[in-house]
Amino acid sequence: MLNDSIHYVQSELYCDDVPVSAIAADIGTPVYIYSLKRILDNLQRIRTAFADVNPHIHYSAKANANLTILRTLINAGAGIDAVSAGEIHKALLVGTKPEDIVFAGVGKTRNEIRYALEQNVGWFNVENALELQHINDLTAELKREPARVALRLNPDITAATHRYIATGHKAAKFGLSIQTVKDLLKKRSQFPHVKLEGIHIHIGSQLHNTAATRRAVEVALECLAPYPEIRTVNIGGGMAVRYSTDEDIPKWEDFGAAISPLLKNYHVILEPGRSLVADAGILAISVLYFKEQGGEPILITDGSMAELIRPALYEAHHEIVPVTKSPSPDTDLNFHVVGPVCESADALGHNISLARMEPGSLLAVLTAGAYGMVMSSNYNQRLRPPEVVVETDGKSWRLARRRETWEDLTATEIF
Secondary structure, eight states: OOOEEEEEETTTTEEEEEEEEHHHHHHHHHHEEEEEHHHHHHHHHHHHHHHOOEEEEEGGGGGGHHHHHHHHHHHOEEEEEEEEEHHHHHHHTTTTOGGGGEEOOTTOOHHHHHHHHTOOOSSSEEEHHHHHHHHHHHHHTTOOOOOOEEEEOOOOOOSSEEEEEEGTTTTTSSSBBBBHHHHHHHHHOOOTTTTEEEEEOOOSSSBBOOOOHHHHHHHHHHTTTTTTOOEEEOOOOBEEEEEESTOOOHHHHHHHHGGGGTTTSSEEEESSSHHHHGGEEEEEEEEEEEETTTTTEEEESSOOTTOOOHHHOOOOOOEEESSOOOOOOOHHHHHHHHOOSSHHHHHHHHEEEEEETTTTTTEEEOOOSSGGGGGOOOOGGOOOOEEEEEEETOOEEEEEEEEOOHHHHTTOOOO
């Protein structure tokens, strides 16, 4: 969606004070473009929304793991929520203090756990009883100080979101059942090499109401009630971002108001990802061809499911707008905006209202800063796109990741 950073100046789309067309002319398309200023503004908005509990914010790196974005958030005081050893590696590379890293994830391998312990990460969010045993045993083997652990609770609450990103219902693969959490809390003396100091909940991404999250926090606090010495509650992320003009989502302040009163006496950790970066990014693409088939107008572009898989993966909607507005919007048609990949699912949007576009015209896929580049692939042997950041001054921009080359496609193959 358009906002203070991704906006029109007269008929031209800008990222802060930089014309998108100028970046595309220099770098080519497809290209991801991010506003660092917008990311920092979003960070401050979340801090303000939860000011009553003064949370420690750990950015969920799975949303966008670009090193420049990670470093920008770290320099602004955030920690990192990592779900793999690779994300831990990248977090450390940009200067994250190990104690400011939370290691989450439903399927940590023993090697990943060992690596995290060797790096002295601050927290483990545990999702399996055997995982807790692995952490205990490896900590002893490595002769490390006891590792800090939060148990991830599955509160059996169904979130109002897409089924693919709901994580708190009883059939989800994520977390530990209420009874398992209670049992592990009772048996924590059997794990002498861990410090069980917290509880973690995250019932899903893109949450469309606050009631389910509040109830999940209440369930977590009920589990902790017999253990007043456990004072950390990690409430994950999930705060929604608007992807379309008619999408009704709660304000972040609504989440803060709903949850903060329950947590006044706790150390609170937040793990936002999408809410920090989604609306700070766009994918700029070029029109290649126009055709009409079955009475349907189709724009074929150089942007595809290889660069942005969300629409194909879970029918996600992204607004798509012209980089240069037409002077005659009354000629708009409802286009299918598709890519060149050999899959029928390769469409970035359907029924997108646009003026007739000539080959070479630029389009921008909005709200593409989260789960875009990190989920990209080389399918059809396409080169993954470059990433550009507009600096925090809003005026200068630079390349943050180069476009891949054909040599990159085969760099790891042996033949």
